[in-house]
Amino acid sequence: MAESPFKADIERVQKEYSEKMTPGAIAKIPGSSVVNKTGSWRVFMPDFNRDKCVRCYLCYIYCPEPAIYLDEENYPTFDYDYCKGCGICANECPVDAIVMVRESK
Amino acid sequence: MPVRKVMKANEAAAWAARLAKPKVIAAFPITPSTLVPEKISEFVANGELDAEFIKVESEHSAISACVGASAAGVRTFTATASQGLALMHEILFIAAGMRLPIVVAVGNRSLSAPINIWNDWQDSISERDTGWLQFYAENNQEALDLILIAFKVAEDERVLLPAMVGFDAFILTHTVEPVEIPDQEAVDEFLGEYVPKHAYLDPAKPITQGTLAFPAHYMEARYTVWEANENAKKVIDEVFAEFEKRFGRKYQKIEEYRTDDAEIILVTMGSLAGTVKEYVDHLREKGVKVGAAKLTVYRPFPTEEVRELAKKAKVLALLEKNVTFSVGGALFQDFSRALINESEKPRIVDFILGLGGRDVTFRDLDEVMDISKRALAGEEFDEVNWIGLRKEVL
DSSP: OOOOTTHHHHHHHHHHHTSOOOGGGOBOSSOHHHHSOOGGGOSEEEEEOTTTOOOOOHHHHHOSSOOEEEOTTSOEEEOTTTOOOOOHHHHHOTTOOEEEEEOOO | OOEEEEEOHHHHHHHHHHHHOOSEEEEOOOTTTTHHHHHHHHHHHTTSSOOEEEEOSSHHHHHHHHHHHHHHTOOEEEEEOHHHHHHHHHHHHHHHHTTOOOEEEEEEOOOSSSOOOSOOSHHHHTTTTSSOEEEEOSSHHHHHHHHHHHHHHHTSTTTOOOEEEEEETTTTTTOOEEEEEOOHHHHHHHHOOOOOSSOOOOTTSOOBOSOOOOHHHHHHHHHHHHHHHHHHHHHHHHHHHHHHHHHOOOOOSEEEESOTTOSEEEEEETTHHHHHHHHHHHHHHTTOOEEEEEESEEESOOHHHHHHHHHHOSEEEEEESOOBTTTBOHHHHHHHHHHTTOSSOOEEEEEEOOGGGOOOOHHHHHHHHHHHHHHHTTOOOOSEEETTOOGGGO
């Protein structure tokens, strides 16, 4: 998986939040949405077949999270920390390179 | 010099608010606490209180405006009763969860249906699980004092919880009594200027309040509310002591009256304590070993003090103006919980009385004593008793 472009933000916010719980559960600095990983909500996960991919980037464009990045060779790669498993990428893919499969925990 | 004036508990609450100098008061009128915001709006209009008085369209909005103002970083106050407090219910949890030291004066009134505007404690007792601190006043002076104390406790760094102060509908809210109004300077010294410790809006230092917490954090957030409630026990004692030093009036979480050699102790809250104390005097003249105890603080529940009280008596008779279904009264549940693991405990008898403003007379209290004496003698007794119930109409 490619490194998240938010890595620096994540580390900054995680450092802040590793401190004690604030009174009233106040989020002291902006950026908490980055550390609140939404991947745990997922039931179905996208299964990506790199051989079929034509690099049209429709998945990348349509991902509402956005949890799809491009790797060094400009192929899409999925960030499962934030992918909610909505299946829009699989639906948009014109060559069926993405299939939603039930995620076993 | 402190001034003595005759006033209703509602006015006393408004005076307490005036002395505490809140910056925002948002309120909606509801019987019997209408006079509180009415009087405050007068103070604001006369320039005697420098505050924003927000006229809102419901109690839900009143407390929401208070939450907003408190989150922005100012002292806030409101007053309500009964259905109004029930309408605030949702936001009461938010205020406690966000740890905002709002103070609410509650004119304790029964809940519908059938609609009834008179006194019992069902409204604030129903909110006992919201995380709010709860104080109950016996008379108009206590209504004023406890509101000042509530501000001081609520705003303490170790607590940071909202607080409600209950005073009985009509029995106190509309009854005129002499009340000592402390000096503004003395109150200023006692309370100090409100400096928000955590919750304040500052564009230079952006924060998110009332944020979403995932399962990974929600439980810890709730625990901090629990912890703050536990901390409040110690803080309340400190504030009571400081209040006594400054103003000379002594408060305790549980105030005892002639309990030294008592076999039966009548436990109650609010204005009923006055009646019960007089009744105790009346019985003491006849040589009956009976005492009274009054809970000034209901949340946090004074567990330690209850255990101490329990050591002094063979029977604890709980006199309650509220109903918790399948249990009896809320106090019965709390007292049972406090004493369940004690090796030696008194018998606890629960009495539900005075609902919806029905008078509690010496004759009712005689009935309470009859059942309590049966419990003392080891005879059979009902754990929950409805006193003054008109069985002939059932």
